[in-house]
Amino acid sequence: MVKQLESYESKALGLIKSNGGVMYQSELWKKLELDSREGSRLVQRLLKKGLIRREKVLVNGRKTFKLYIVESNSRDPVLHVNIESILGIPCTVCPYIDQCELGGFYEPMTCILLDSWIDKMLASKEKRIY
Ligand code: SF4
The missing domain is CATH 1.10.10.10 (Winged helix-like DNA-binding domain superfamily/Winged helix DNA-binding domain)
Structure with a gap:
């Protein structure tokens, strides 16, 4: 049984x-x-x-x-968070973040810095897979 x-x-x-x-x-x-x-x-x-x-x-x-x-201060299940994937994102230190929006002069869809960071992340992910 x-x-x-x-x-x-x-x-x-x-x-x-x-x-x-x-x-x-x-x-x-x-x-x-x-x-x-x-x-x-x-x-x-x-x-x-x-x-x-x-x-x-x-x-x-x-x-x-x-x-x-494992002692916990809360009765909620422990949530393990990994922020490794977002460390280094250019937006966290960007001087234009307050003006950055879809359709604006600064925008994520056309941002070279963000684009380059995403390419770098994808390249490093591919290296880990193969
Ligand atoms: S998308 Fe580009 S311009 Fe917008 S906040 Fe991020 S780094 Fe700055």
Whole structure:
């Protein structure tokens, strides 16, 4: 029978928290009576949501993971934002930004600086793909 892992998420977080915010992965699975496949999937779900982090450790010569609660000031899911793609955009330092608009003297559709930055970004993206 496939267990509904969603219902196990809060139980898992509660168990880790009550254990001081850290717990071995296998210990968690055992307490939740999950097999390794279900336990793995549960941990992946919690990792993806940013609710826990894990660290590879050796215990008695065997590799396992320690799970840690990720503390958050908010109850909202953690949102990971990557601004790398917009760093260097010329508009952030452009002296004409207040006058730049569609149909205006300065406009994004005809801006050489913006055009050149986009070309550079596309070229670097192609390099990463190939
Ligand atoms: S599009 Fe060009 S002119 Fe407009 S704000 Fe950006 S850099 Fe400046």
